[in-house]
Amino acid sequence: MTNKDYAELDSKYISNTYKRFPVTLVRGKGAEVFDAEGKSYIDFGSGIGVNSLGYCNEKWADAVVEQVRTLQHTSNLYTTLPDVKLAEKLCRAAGFKKVFFGNSGAEANEGAIKIARKYGVSVKGEKCTNIITFRNSFHGRTIAALEATGQDVFHRNFFPFTNGFRYVELGDREALIAAVDNTVCGVMLELVQGEGGVIAADKEFVKFVEMICKENNILFIIDEVQTGIGRTGTLLASEQFSVKPNITTLAKGLGGGLPIGAVLMDEVTENVLGFGDHGSTFGGNPVSCAGGIAVLEELLDEGKLAEVGEKASYFREKLLEIPGVKSVSGLGLMIGIELDEGLTASETAAKCVENGLLVLTAKTKIRLLPPLTITKDEIDRGLEILSAALKK
Numbered sequence: 001m002t003n004k005d006y007a008e009l010d011s012k013y014i015s016n017t018y019k020r021f022p023v024t025l026v027r028g029k030g031a032e033v034f035d036a037e038g039k040s041y042i043d044f045g046s047g048i049g050v051n052s053l054g055y056c057n058e059k060w061a062d063a064v065v066e067q068v069r070t071l072q073h074t075s076n077l078y079t080t081l082p083d084v085k086l087a088e089k090l091c092r093a094a095g096f097k098k099v100f101f102g103n104s105g106a107e108a109n110e111g112a113i114k115i116a117r118k119y120g121v122s123v124k125g126e127k128c129t130n131i132i133t134f135r136n137s138f139h140g141r142t143i144a145a146l147e148a149t150g151q152d153v154f155h156r157n158f159f160p161f162t163n164g165f166r167y168v169e170l171g172d173r174e175a176l177i178a179a180v181d182n183t184v185c186g187v188m189l190e191l192v193q194g195e196g197g198v199i200a201a202d203k204e205f206v207k208f209v210e211m212i213c214k215e216n217n218i219l220f221i222i223d224e225v226q227t228g229i230g231r232t233g234t235l236l237a238s239e240q241f242s243v244k245p246n247i248t249t250l251a252k253g254l255g256g257g258l259p260i261g262a263v264l265m266d267e268v269t270e271n272v273l274g275f276g277d278h279g280s281t282f283g284g285n286p287v288s289c290a291g292g293i294a295v296l297e298e299l300l301d302e303g304k305l306a307e308v309g310e311k312a313s314y315f316r317e318k319l320l321e322i323p324g325v326k327s328v329s330g331l332g333l334m335i336g337i338e339l340d341e342g343l344t345a346s347e348t349a350a351k352c353v354e355n356g357l358l359v360l361t362a363k364t365k366i367r368l369l370p371p372l373t374i375t376k377d378e379i380d381r382g383l384e385i386l387s388a389a390l391k392k
């Protein structure tokens, strides 16, 4: 069967929520992936920042297969080895007290929202349920996460939304202060807005947000679903912003390609949720957790995280030499490319796919989230294709 045959089955049987490229992917290795007709692509998107170790990393695959053959699932009525091992490793490495495992980024943010509201109600009373988020942010697709997302395009069709979110312009200190009152229980932000266009927050502003939260006994929540797990060069991006939130959410890169989300809690929030307050049938699934352990081992114990910064510098330097690239944004291996006038991100992405390179877009930018383990040779091969696609 050809790419087109599969695409026909896709549009016939799968809900049409995704505008897909005319490509059916069947297997991959490292940063390279092959379609149904055997054509090869360098993948600068890694499944939207999910395949942190690239396709089918040997150690990761061994750990996952071993777990599938040993114990694939129990309910959350019992403890499993991968669950506690990942929890311990993650909490220690990230500097948090406890974790709740779910299955996705949106679900992790739902967990954070629940913690903030229960905390607010318990310390300041029943009206303390509002959460401040930022314009142009993205927090996921469930009803509450959509409402948390500070973009009007997401606030239609699916009414009624949950109330209780206030939006502030990223960087606007006055507006933040104006939005704070005794009905606010949390402030949630991305350190680099991903879907919003790969825009890094200002470090001083982030520290200001942390200070305002502390002063007002409001929970400081950082959505690191995209920036976390080494993407920006440190395990958490918050390390580079010198802040320590009460809650950090993770998902995308954590499982190395398996569905998992995490809500990390500090000493203020670790005991807010009690028995029966939250749960998830698949949360903490042993196979996903085994994948997560392998990811952390590769990044932290095998030193792959230390190479991210160097690769990121190489990427940025090379990108700026390419005609058609106007500027490069983001942090670490979370890269936004602003194109010269006359070039559009969607047309460029389509050309890249045609020529064997997978890239992402975010608003008007090309967005790159390459595997953290990408090699210099793979970077060079991909950049050559991008460069050709940008020739007028």
Ligand SMILES: *Cc1c(COP(=O)(O)O)cnc(C)c1O
Binding pocket: 103, 104, 105, 106, 107, 109, 138, 139, 140, 141, 190, 194, 195, 223, 224, 225, 226, 227, 251, 252
């Ligand atoms: C992708 C993303 C989400 C949503 O994650 P899902 O796993 O798709 O639910 C939430 N927040 C940020 C910052 C993201 O990049």
